[in-house]
Every structure is written in C-alpha cells, then in structure tokens.
Amino acid sequence: MDLLHKFLNIVLLPITLTVLLLFMLPFLFLKFLWSLKRSIYREYVAGKVILITGASSGIGEYVAYEYAKRGARLALVARREDCLRAVADRARKLGSPDVVVVRADVSKVEECKQFVDEIVNYFGRLDHLVNNAGVVQVRLFEEFTQFSDIASVMDINFWGSVYSTHCAVPHLRKSKGKIVVIASTAAWLGTPRLSFYNASKAALISFFETLRTEFGQDIGITIVTPGMVESEMTQGELFSEVEANWIPTETTEGCAKAILDSTCSGDMYLTEPSWMKAGFWVKTFCPEASKAALISFFETLRTEFGQDIGITIVNPRVIESEMTQGDYLSEIQADWFPTETTEGCAKAILDSACNGDTYLTEPSWMKAGFWVKTLCPEVFERCLHSLLVSRPRSSKKD
Numbered sequence: 001m002d003l004l005h006k007f008l009n010i011v012l013l014p015i016t017l018t019v020l021l022l023f024m025l026p027f028l029f030l031k032f033l034w035s036l037k038r039s040i041y042r043e044y045v046a047g048k049v050i051l052i053t054g055a056s057s058g059i060g061e062y063v064a065y066e067y068a069k070r071g072a073r074l075a076l077v078a079r080r081e082d083c084l085r086a087v088a089d090r091a092r093k094l095g096s097p098d099v100v101v102v103r104a105d106v107s108k109v110e111e112c113k114q115f116v117d118e119i120v121n122y123f124g125r126l127d128h129l130v131n132n133a134g135v136v137q138v139r140l141f142e143e144f145t146q147f148s149d150i151a152s153v154m155d156i157n158f159w160g161s162v163y164s165t166h167c168a169v170p171h172l173r174k175s176k177g178k179i180v181v182i183a184s185t186a187a188w189l190g191t192p193r194l195s196f197y198n199a200s201k202a203a204l205i206s207f208f209e210t211l212r213t214e215f216g217q218d219i220g221i222t223i224v225t226p227g228m229v230e231s232e233m234t235q236g237e238l239f240s241e242v243e244a245n246w247i248p249t250e251t252t253e254g255c256a257k258a259i260l261d262s263t264c265s266g267d268m269y270l271t272e273p274s275w276m277k278a279g280f281w282v283k284t285f286c287p288e289a290s291k292a293a294l295i296s297f298f299e300t301l302r303t304e305f306g307q308d309i310g311i312t313i314v315n316p317r318v319i320e321s322e323m324t325q326g327d328y329l330s331e332i333q334a335d336w337f338p339t340e341t342t343e344g345c346a347k348a349i350l351d352s353a354c355n356g357d358t359y360l361t362e363p364s365w366m367k368a369g370f371w372v373k374t375l376c377p378e379v380f381e382r383c384l385h386s387l388l389v390s391r392p393r394s395s396k397k398d
Ligand SMILES: NC(=O)c1ccc[n+]([C@@H]2O[C@H](COP(=O)([O-])OP(=O)(O)OC[C@H]3O[C@@H](n4cnc5c(N)ncnc54)[C@H](OP(=O)(O)O)[C@@H]3O)[C@@H](O)[C@H]2O)c1
Pocket: 053, 054, 055, 056, 057, 058, 059, 060, 077, 078, 079, 080, 081, 083, 104, 105, 106, 107, 132, 133, 134, 135, 156, 160, 182, 183, 184, 185, 225, 226, 227, 228, 229, 230, 231, 232, 233, 234
C-alpha cells in the first residue's frame, strides 16, 4: 500500500493539474452557458412559502422584503417579536400575500422543531429555508477567560442552522425546495479577533457542502459568503474592535437582492460583494486553504500569534487506525479507498512540524482532490454523490 501511495504522490497531483489546465477553458465556457440558462429560467417565488431565521434585522430583514416584492408567503423567525412584527407589516405592504411571525431561539432544538411544525401546519408546505440567524463575538483568543461566553456563537451560528435544517428537510424534499445558508467570507479570511465566529461559519460551509453531496438534485443549497454588509452586527460598537472599518460595506438591500437572484438561479455559491472572492483566490493559491472549522480556527490564531507560536495544520486522509478499520469506511461506502500506514503518516507529521510547514496533507496526492473541488465544485460534488450516495450500498456479508 505504501508503494501505491508513493506512486500516487508523484503522479496524481501533476496529472490532475494538467487535466484541469487543459479542460478549464471549455469547462468555464460550459459553466457560463449553464449559468446563463439558469438566470433566464430562474425560479419564480410568487406564492411559495419561505422560512427566514434571524429576520428581525439586517440581512434577514431585507431578504424578507426582497421575497415580499416577488410575492412570496413568509414565515419570519427571531427572538425579538416586536421587531419581527414591524418587518412583517412592511413585507405585507411590499407585496407578500401572507406573513407569520414566530418568536424562537434557533439554538434550542425543541424550539426549531416547534416553529417548523407550526409554519408547515399553517401554510401546508415549505419551499425555501433561509438559515440566516447569527451572532458575533469579538476578542483575541488569549483574552477569552470563560468558554461559556463563546458557546452561544457555535450554538446559534452552527447548531441553529443544523437544527432548523434537520426539521425542514422532509418538507423541502416534498417541494423539491431550497436551502440558503448565510455563512461569511470570514470563514476563509481568518480575520483576527473572530476565531470562534470564523470557525462557526467554516463549519457551516463544510456541513452544507456535505449535505449537497447527500441530497444530490433533490434539495438545492446556495451557500452565501457575505463580506461587510450594513447591519446591526457591523454597525455596533462591538464590531469596531475588529478594526475592519476601512473595508467598504455593502448596503443590506443590495446584498439581499443578490442573495435572492442567486438562490432563484440555483447557484451553489454566492460571494457578496463578488470582489471579495479575490481574497479567497489569494488565500487558496498562497497558501493552500480549506474551510473546515478547526482549520479556520487555527488559521485565525496564526494571524493573531504572528511569529510567536508556529502552527502546522495537518489534513490526514484515510490512515490505518481504529477509526478506519471499524465499520466507518464501509458505512461511508469508501472501503475501496487506499489507506496509508499509521507509521508513514506519523513520520510525515513530525517532519512537517519540524520544518515549520504551515500545512501538511497526508498522503500528499489527496491535494489533487482539493484542487478539483476548488476549481470545479459542480463536478466534484456530482462525483461524490454518485460514488458515495447513489451507488447501491455494499454490505459486509456480500
Ligand atoms: N453584516 C455582515 O457584514 C455580515 C457578513 C458576513 C456574514 N453575516 C451573517 O449574516 C447573518 C445576519 O447578520 P446581520 O449582519 O444581518 O446582523 P444582525 O442585524 O445582527 O442580524 C442577526 C439576526 O439574527 C437573529 N438571531 C441572533 N441570535 C438568534 C437566535 N438565537 N435565535 C433566533 N434568531 C437569532 C437576530 O434576531 P434576534 O436578536 O431578534 O433574535 C437578528 O435578526 C449572520 O449569520 C451573520 O453572521 C453578516
């Protein structure tokens, strides 16, 4: 097996990059034609039922107005009921035929179940779920003294979306509906003082990318990464501590319109404003980036610590261990995957840490997957869905 890994380490990455280079232009052209077709035949939301969490202010509020202008029926969820009622009144005036408000805390699983049931009982269906509710905590990692202060960030930003989605999925499957996820460019920019916020948003991206490979074509998922948008979050005193007030902010209205256009066109990703994507590409090419929570968290710490503490982020793939020798690989239908020896992986980790590397992917040929996913996410996710979800499940007895 080690020989196979050595061979793949040498040939797979150059072959993948060459193929990507050769096919990138025709692929981008096809992608452009496809996006043109989708924007011409975009979804009409008049009469459809839209659930928006965190609709009492900011982006959620303006997304509600944008859906209202297009004639959608709305269910607005947040904790401040008086603000929700004001948003509902304005949404009705803008053209929504029916608006309900539900006071709920998305970080409580039973409240999520309750509001999804209530909304589906009232409207009889659900077409879009907009996971928008979120909070921010601004402080350098070393200044945190109580972890209980931070738990709410993960509870609301990550778990709030997970709970709402879990309750909504059966109804979205019936309507062949959509999920909109409001993540953040902070997930890949690693802005200092936002370590837990960045990690929560990176976790969201990774989680919903995985759901996309599980759902296939049944439920569309648009992952939105806004940059700096006018809202209570960015206008408050708290945010001024991030020292990012030199970044130009976008209007909430402009951001909400872009979110709706993108969702109705069935886009996989939206970065708003789109020039912020430049940051993603710089980060991806120098150095290699990923978006998982732990990685985003330690990337943020690296920007906070500077040269004082070195951090090597290791991405091992399928390594021989109790985890991979159990039922795990067959459960995820990946038992055909070549595993690397634990010894080889441990040696590579030590070499890399002693060299002061910022990243290590082990075995290194797995980087080929990273590049395919980054440059052609449509192809990558389709392949994963076909290989690991649609394929008939192999049983151990077979
Ligand atoms: N503004 C930006 O520049 C920016 C950039 C990137 C990403 N984002 C993301 O965009 C989303 C909206 O933020 P925003 O900028 O519009 O800020 P905002 O005006 O503060 O809105 C946050 C919304 O989330 C709701 N919320 C917070 N905790 C909740 C809970 N436990 N249960 C239910 N609702 C809850 C708030 O309502 P209640 O307080 O009434 O519950 C409010 O409606 C967030 O996920 C944020 O991370 C914003």
